Amino acid sequence: MTLAFGYVRASTLDEVKQGSNERQKDEILKYAHSKGYDIEFFEDKAKSGRNTQRPEFERMLRSLDRKPKVIIVSKIDRFARSLSDLLKTLEFLEQNGTGFVSVNDSGIDTTTPNGRLLLQILGAFAEFERNMINYRTKAGREQALSKGIKFGRPSLKTMNGTFIDKRKVLELKGKGLSARAIAKTMGCSITPVLKIIREASDSA
Structure with a gap:
């Protein structure tokens, strides 16, 4: 065959x-x-x-x-x-x-x-x-932005809604605390803590 x-x-x-x-x-x-x-x-x-x-x-x-x-x-x-x-x-x-x-x-x-x-x-x-679908999606996004609607990840905040003190995060990191321990101390998830540490490392 x-x-x-x-x-x-x-x-x-x-x-x-x-x-x-x-x-x-x-x-x-x-x-x-x-x-x-x-x-x-x-x-x-x-x-x-x-x-x-x-x-x-x-x-x-x-x-x-x-x-x-x-x-x-x-x-x-x-x-x-x-x-x-x-x-x-x-x-x-x-x-x-x-x-x-x-x-x-x-x-x-x-x-x-x-x-x-x-x-x-x-x-x-x-x-x-x-x-055409991509064009309509882009147009819709631009219209939403013009109305003040924000996209992307939310700002780095703690569980109670206050902003995370980046200097405090780096200070705790300097004292040898792990990212998980820092997150627990700051009352936030580990993701923003890792982001702050990574950004500080990249800019060093």
Whole structure:
């Protein structure tokens, strides 16, 4: 039988628990069997599409010397999340004589000229949509800032709401107290104490 690789990915552990990867495998298997392919799966769990550290994805690309005819995914967003990344990977596949098929994206089959064209168009729309979301998020943040709404971590305060005396923290540190002991003495969590100590060390 002709060898094909199947790639499945879930972005979060919740997706894994809800059976996302198993559903992807079922869809890929159904397609592979209809084409007479012998399928081998590569599976990443709780890995975002934006995450460049996808061990199974990388292992799959390193295995192209075994000459699979095609890589099959259930949907294009399981494979790549940016057009540039997608086209770069597809070019690499083409150089290795491997096609690409997305089962649930009609016409996405790089073994045909029409399929490759449609894939580029869909990828462009997907990237445009993400850019619009980022733009709206940025615009909303700027509007909130203009109204005095603050973002980020809260100021360094004790449990009763008073500001932490940085000089006192460093004084206690100089006396040999641990960060945990200082936090207990100051009535705050250990996180701001560690931050003060780290900043003092960096500026020393």
